[in-house]
Structures are given as C-alpha cells and as structure tokens.
Amino acid sequence: MPMIEMREALNQALKEEMTRDEKVFILGEEVAEFNGAYKVTKGLLDHFGPKRVIDTPISESGFTGLAVGAAMMGLRPVVEFMSFNFSLVAIDQIISNAAKMYYMSGGLYNIPMVMRGPNGAGPRVSSQHSHNMESVYAHFPGLHVMAPSTPADAKGMLKAAIRCNDPVIFLENELAYNLKEEVPEGDYIIPIGKGxxxxxxxxxxxxxxxxxxxxxxxxxxxxxxxxxxxxxxxxxxxxxxxxxxxxxxxxxxxxxxxxxxxxxxxxxxxxxxxxxxxxxxxxxxxxxxxxxxxxxxxxxxxxxxxxxxxxxxxxxxxxxxxxxxx
Amino acid sequence: MASVKKEMQSLSKEKMVEILEKMLVIRNFEEASIKAYQQKKIAGFLHTYIGQEAVGVGTLAHKLPQDSVVTTYRCHGLALALGMPAKEGMAELFGKVTGCARGKGGSMHFFSKPHNFLGGHGIVGGQFGIGIGAAFKSNYDEDNAVSFIFFGDGATVQGTLHETMNLASLWDLPAIFICEDNQYGMGTANARAIANTDIASKAEAYGMKGYTFNGMDLNEVHGRMGDIVKEVRATRRPVLVHMKTYRYTGHSVSDAGLYRTKEEVDTYKLKDPIIAVSREMIENKMITEEEFKAMQKKAKAGIQEALDFAEESPEPPLEELTRHVFMDDVGNA
Missing domain, CATH: 3.40.50.920 (Rossmann fold)
Incomplete structure (x- = not known):
C-alpha cells in the first residue's frame, strides 16, 4: 500500500466520489484556484472544472445555505470550511436548516451534504481560531459527526459521508494533514458509526x-x-x-x-x-x-x-x- | 412592461376565475385557522396571509413545474397558491399525520414536493440560501428553472439577504427575491428598523435590477411579475422585487396590534385584493354577482371539508417520533 498524507487521502476520496457521482460538487473559500488552504482539494479544479469545484466569497452563511437548497433539489454538495471556526458564521444554516429539514418536512426533503474542514487548535492562533466544534454539532439530532485520526480512515470515512443521504459534519485537523500512513488504493468505505x-x-x-x-x-x-x-x-x-x-x-x-x-x-x-x-x-x-x-x-x-x-x-x-x- | 390596467382583460375568464378562487381559498383557510386556534385545535405560532393574497397568487401564477419556491413562516398562502390541497395544510396545523409534513412541521413549516415548495422557515432570513441553492441547481442541471424567494420586510436587514444577493449576482443565478413588505417587522414599523426603506434600491449595490410595485393590486402583480419571471428565465440574472402589501391580522395570533391604528388597517381593507378583483370581474362581465357568491360558497365549503379532514385525521403514531431524523439507517443512532 502506498504511504500518503492525510490531505492526499482526503483528496482521493473527493476525486473518487466526484467521479462516481456527477451530482457531487465542492464549494468553499479557496478550494479551486488556490487548490485549498490546506491543499485537500489540490488538482480538483483542473480535473473537474469550475462547475463542480467552486471558489466562494467569504460568505459562510450564504454558501452553506446555498448548499442546503441545492441538496434539497437533488445535488450532493461538499462544503469546505477553511476552518470549523468559520462554521459558526453559518451555524443557523447548519442547525436550523441542514439538521432539521428532513424531519420538519415530514420526510419530504433530505439533505445529502458534507461539511468538512479542519477542527480544533492550530499552532499558536489564539482564541478565535481554536474551537473544537464536535460537542456543539453532536448535540443536535439530524447531523452525523465524524472525525478521522488516520489517513486510511479519512479516505474511507469521507467516502461514506459523501454517499450518506443525510448531513455529515466531517472534522479534520490542521496538525494532522501531513500525517503519513499506508492507505489502501481504490474504492473502500468505512461505514458511519463504526469505531x-x-x-x-x-x-x-x-x-x-x-x-x-x-x-x-x-x-x-x-x-x-x-x-x-x-x-x-x-x-x-x-x-x-x-x-x-x-x-x-x-x-x-x-x-x-x-x-x-x-x-x-x-x-x-x-x-x-x-x-x-x-x-x-x-x-x-x-x-x-x-x-x-x-x-x-x-x-x-x-x-x-x-x-x-x-x-x-x-x-x-x-x-x-x-x-x-x- | 405589460399595461397593468389591461392585465385582466388580457387574461382568459378561466385564468381569472382560477386566480380569484385561489385568493378565496387562502382567505377562507386563514380565517378558519384563526377560529380553530381560538378553539385550541391549533397551537404554537400562527402567522396568517390575510391581506397579502394578491402577492402570492399573482406571482405564482407564473411558476412552471421545474421552478421552486421558498418562504418564511407566513407560508400557508403560498402553499395554497401553488395548489397544495387545503386539507393537507389544515391537517398540518392540527398536528395530524395526514398533514403536509406529517404533523411535524406545523404552521411555520409547510412543504410540498410536487410543487418544489422548499418550505416555510422560522428564522428570519434563514431561507435565502435555500432559494439561491435551488437556483444554483437549475444552472447545474440546465433545466431552465427559476427560484422564487419570498421574504418579509424585516428580513431585508438580515445579513443573509446581502450575502445571497451577492452570490446570486456573482454567479448569475436565476433567483427572484420577492420582498412582501407588509410594513411591520412584527410590531416594529419599517422606519424604525430599516435605514433605507427603498428596498428595491438595494439591488443596485449587487449589480441587480430592482422593481417596486403595489402588492395589493392583483393586476399589477400578475402583469409585472409575468414580465419579470420571463426576464429572469431568459437572462439567468437575479432580480429584487419590492411589493408593498399589508396584513390585516396581527403578526401572529398573539398580537394585540398596539403599534398601529384601526384606521390604518381599515384604509387597507378598502384596497382589499379580493374585493377589487371580484368587483372588476363583475364590472367586466367575466362573472355575475351570483357566480361570485357561488365561488365564495365553494371556497368556504372546501375549507370546511379541510377542517373536517383535519379533525378526523389521526395524530402521528408514536413511531413517527424518531422517524425522519435521518434518511439512512446507519445503526447505533
């Protein structure tokens, strides 16, 4: 098995799932031309084009809400938060809309949507850039919360998250992106809920x-x-x-x-x-x-x-x- | 722009009858829901659409099947204007499993899949993103749809409107932002909440077109929205529409209305869209006085049927409690 970094494992998962299903697209700040603030989306713009790899303005509430609406109409968005600290700006969209929609519509509108990005403390970034959001998002029914610790897990878990028909909070870690391990090649899934x-x-x-x-x-x-x-x-x-x-x-x-x-x-x-x-x-x-x-x-x-x-x-x-x- | 005066004459009798019928259904539905609330058949919040019927009916007459609609918690009128059966709405208000959201959404959360009605939403300004998301999907799938995004005047000062107008304009999304300006954000008059009450002028800041017109006048709404919907469908450029309207009832049923005078409310009642449209149709000999009375009767009877249906429907069984939290069964949950 090849040794690859966490960011590369996540990148493989995105690429494979976008290839598998053309309804999957990714949007977020700097995901396209900049190749991702942490290079998780590196090369995706070149491969899939600007229709499916979309740089957003700094409007977390706006583009997260857009993803919810697109998901209601049948697309499968992957939202990248440059940092989960910024998800707080979009928290109404995540909790009042993404998490509650399927239930409050009586099962009419499910939200197949992944929200991913680095969670937790980066090195030396002080108070506003160091939040751990898992406890907040896990509190609300309607969201799954995943947080891989290894590159191999990251790949299989992200693929499961993208195939899920419900919203998933997918927590990565800035300090773990360069963690290098053996990662199986090709298609494999680590199911949601399996430790x-x-x-x-x-x-x-x-x-x-x-x-x-x-x-x-x-x-x-x-x-x-x-x-x-x-x-x-x-x-x-x-x-x-x-x-x-x-x-x-x-x-x-x-x-x-x-x-x-x-x-x-x-x-x-x-x-x-x-x-x-x-x-x-x-x-x-x-x-x-x-x-x-x-x-x-x-x-x-x-x-x-x-x-x-x-x-x-x-x-x-x-x-x-x-x-x-x- | 079509001549608004001529709008009614340009429509077939069938179309006008359909429009008037829908307005009557909404009016009767809302009046019945207030009564049912007083009888404690309905609880929670209840925000009615009485007075604003021309906006919803006149606008959504131009909706094509692939188009989508999203709105606020004042959502009954639009769902009915789209053609959602009144009994599904009333059963939802009664908290019954036969309701449009299986009794889990209630008054603020009507949804309809066949109409791409993406909901009534309870957080002021929370629905803008959903609306531009539907517009985004239309471009993604190239299905030539447009997205109708309704909101109140109170939402014009929420950040989400400005973020989503920026995104819609930046990405050429076919979104029609429709401000139903009933002049009060709950009990706060617009002048006390909105620095610039010329709402359509906000479009310019995002390179969009803005339109203002009278939302109490069905002819004007129907005529001008017809042109606007055509424009957006063809250009894929978002627009902002500001329609001035009025709600006769309080913000919700628990509103004593101390922030406005009875005279003010009465002034607007004189401009009532149902009275205006029915008078005009009778004057133009589209319908007779008797036919109008029959239409009123029919609408009332339909709502009575909806009330009976809601009353007789069962509550959601307890297994509904944990159903629809997730679509996928992942175990452990």
Whole structure:
C-alpha cells in the first residue's frame, strides 16, 4: 500500500466520489484556484472544472445555505470550511436548516451534504481560531459527526459521508494533514458509526479521536515500557457512537480514559463517559478519567497554549490514575 | 412592461376565475385557522396571509413545474397558491399525520414536493440560501428553472439577504427575491428598523435590477411579475422585487396590534385584493354577482371539508417520533 498524507487521502476520496457521482460538487473559500488552504482539494479544479469545484466569497452563511437548497433539489454538495471556526458564521444554516429539514418536512426533503474542514487548535492562533466544534454539532439530532485520526480512515470515512443521504459534519485537523500512513488504493468505505481498535490492550481503554489519537498512541507506547497494556479505541464517528465496540473494550479492561481536545464542560467526552456509566457501570473498576482542554479561551503564548491543551503527559497521568499506579 | 390596467382583460375568464378562487381559498383557510386556534385545535405560532393574497397568487401564477419556491413562516398562502390541497395544510396545523409534513412541521413549516415548495422557515432570513441553492441547481442541471424567494420586510436587514444577493449576482443565478413588505417587522414599523426603506434600491449595490410595485393590486402583480419571471428565465440574472402589501391580522395570533391604528388597517381593507378583483370581474362581465357568491360558497365549503379532514385525521403514531431524523439507517443512532 502506498504511504500518503492525510490531505492526499482526503483528496482521493473527493476525486473518487466526484467521479462516481456527477451530482457531487465542492464549494468553499479557496478550494479551486488556490487548490485549498490546506491543499485537500489540490488538482480538483483542473480535473473537474469550475462547475463542480467552486471558489466562494467569504460568505459562510450564504454558501452553506446555498448548499442546503441545492441538496434539497437533488445535488450532493461538499462544503469546505477553511476552518470549523468559520462554521459558526453559518451555524443557523447548519442547525436550523441542514439538521432539521428532513424531519420538519415530514420526510419530504433530505439533505445529502458534507461539511468538512479542519477542527480544533492550530499552532499558536489564539482564541478565535481554536474551537473544537464536535460537542456543539453532536448535540443536535439530524447531523452525523465524524472525525478521522488516520489517513486510511479519512479516505474511507469521507467516502461514506459523501454517499450518506443525510448531513455529515466531517472534522479534520490542521496538525494532522501531513500525517503519513499506508492507505489502501481504490474504492473502500468505512461505514458511519463504526469505531476501531487502534491498539489491542488489556489494562485500560483510552478512547480518543482525531489528533488526540496520535497523542494517545505515544502515551500507550510510553506506558507499555512501564508494563501497562493500553487498548486504544477510536470511535471515528462521534455521533452515532459505536457503543457495541466501546462495551466490548470496557468489559475487557474495566478502566477508561476519555481524551478530547475540546473543553471539559458539556462535552462529547462527557457524553462518552455518561454512556459508559449508564450502560457498563458494573464493569468499571475505577472512575473514568477525562483529559480535556482547560476551561479558558486559547491563549497565544506558547507555554500557556501547551498548558491549555491535552498532552501525552496528561494522558499518561490519567491512565495511571484509573489503574491506581503512581 | 405589460399595461397593468389591461392585465385582466388580457387574461382568459378561466385564468381569472382560477386566480380569484385561489385568493378565496387562502382567505377562507386563514380565517378558519384563526377560529380553530381560538378553539385550541391549533397551537404554537400562527402567522396568517390575510391581506397579502394578491402577492402570492399573482406571482405564482407564473411558476412552471421545474421552478421552486421558498418562504418564511407566513407560508400557508403560498402553499395554497401553488395548489397544495387545503386539507393537507389544515391537517398540518392540527398536528395530524395526514398533514403536509406529517404533523411535524406545523404552521411555520409547510412543504410540498410536487410543487418544489422548499418550505416555510422560522428564522428570519434563514431561507435565502435555500432559494439561491435551488437556483444554483437549475444552472447545474440546465433545466431552465427559476427560484422564487419570498421574504418579509424585516428580513431585508438580515445579513443573509446581502450575502445571497451577492452570490446570486456573482454567479448569475436565476433567483427572484420577492420582498412582501407588509410594513411591520412584527410590531416594529419599517422606519424604525430599516435605514433605507427603498428596498428595491438595494439591488443596485449587487449589480441587480430592482422593481417596486403595489402588492395589493392583483393586476399589477400578475402583469409585472409575468414580465419579470420571463426576464429572469431568459437572462439567468437575479432580480429584487419590492411589493408593498399589508396584513390585516396581527403578526401572529398573539398580537394585540398596539403599534398601529384601526384606521390604518381599515384604509387597507378598502384596497382589499379580493374585493377589487371580484368587483372588476363583475364590472367586466367575466362573472355575475351570483357566480361570485357561488365561488365564495365553494371556497368556504372546501375549507370546511379541510377542517373536517383535519379533525378526523389521526395524530402521528408514536413511531413517527424518531422517524425522519435521518434518511439512512446507519445503526447505533
């Protein structure tokens, strides 16, 4: 299998799905002539032309709304947010329109639409460019939320998202675009709602997604040196959660750490923990530990930024806490 | 531009009867819905179209099957003007499974697939994107459709209008932006909310044409919209239309109307489009007084049938609760 970067894997998914279905088109800021702010759409304009690869003005609400209307009339738009921070400008279109349309029209108008782009903190971009949006979008019925951690997953998951007949929030990560791994060639799908065990273990389950899985992998390697055998579980789809897979893992390890880049309060990680407490309480040997972003806006200063975000050290500490090791 | 005075004479008797019938259906539907609301058969919000019938009926008379329509929460009138059966609308208001949205949308969210009616929408200005999206689809598929985008005067100061006019003009989208200016954004008179109340003039800022005319006059609406729809279909250029109209009832049923005088409302009632059209048709000997009375009776009876249908229809079964959240079953959900 060829080694390719995350951005290239996403690019392959877009290209293959646009080739497969001419109703699929992509629009967003700088996706065409600039080849994408992060080069995910590189070469697509040359290949498919300006009808299907469309540079938009800086009008997130306008072009997201346009995508909803186009989807109602039978097209399959892929909206790129240059950053998911900018999706906040379009949030009424995403929640009041995309998420609710199929239901409030009594099943008359479904919205086959993917909204994708980098989510979470970039390096040193301070408070307004560092939001983690998964907890917000996962809150509202009508949206699926996906967040790949590896290039191979990214490709198969994006293809599933584009083929879905409902709106999908597809969260990438700026710091993971150059992550390089083996990616299968050609057509393959990772279904919505299917998680993956990234490392088999017996002592503690660390649940993490997106870039946090990379940190968790490093933490697991460190902990292995100390004799702690970590199981790494990537839900991949954050809504709906793969609870059967989570249950299988928790029943084996009986101890859980949930890692997320977002804040502690009212978060997706809190939901994961709650679901485990509700469904699997009897299988737990210790309280679940959560590693999150601290409860402050992202600061610019390097030391403060590092203190705000989850880290390998914080994950190691949490894993030791739930296994009662010091 | 067609001579508006001559508009009615240029239309066949059948066409004019159809127009008048539709206006009567809307008027009767809305009056019945207010009564049903008072009887607690209907709940939530109820924004009626009474007084504005000429705008919807006169405009949508030019809609072709491939065209689409989207509007605000004041959506009953347009759905009926398109030909959605009154019983589907009334059942929706009653929260019954036989409603146009299976009782899940309610008063603000009428939809109709056969008419490409893309909904009534509850957030002021939230529907503009949907409208230009439908226009975008028309160019994508080259199906020669146009997109009718209705909105109130209150929405003219939402950012979404300006973003979508920019996009529509930039990309040559066949979108017809139609401002139904009933002069109040809820209880706030336009002069207190809109810095420039010459709404059509906003088109110029986006290199679009803007038109203003009297939305209480069916002849004028029908005639001028006929030309405008033709123009947009041919040029693929968006336009902004400003129609001045008036709603006799409150913003919604819970509106006591303290922000305007009874005299003002009465002045507009004298210009009532249904009275005007029926008088003119009788004067022009298109119909007789008796025929008009029969039409009124027929409209009333149709709405009574719709009320009975809504009353007798079942509520949505409980399995509807989680149905239509998603089209695809992905498990786990």
């Amino acid at each position: 993956d065990i990234k490392r088999q273990g017996t002592d503690v389950t660390i649940i993490a997604w997106s870039r946090m899985m990379s940190l968790a992998k490093t933490a697991a390697e460190e902990l292995a040196k100390e004799g702690l055998n970590v199981e790494l579980l990537d839900p991949r789809t954050l809504k709906p959660l793969d609870m059967p897979l989570i249950a299988e893992s928790v029943k084996k390890t009986n101890r859980v750490v949930v890692v997320e880049e977002g804040h502690y309060f009212s978060s997706l990680g809190a939901q994961v923990a709650e679901s485990i407490y509700t469904d699997l309480f009897d299988y737990l040997d210790s309280p679940i530990a959560r590693v999150c972003q601290s409860e402050n806006p992202m600061p610019y200063a390097a030391n403060l930024e590092a203190a705000t975000l989850p880290s390998v050290e914080k994950i190691i500490r949490a894993a030791k806490q739930v296994t009662y090791r010091n």
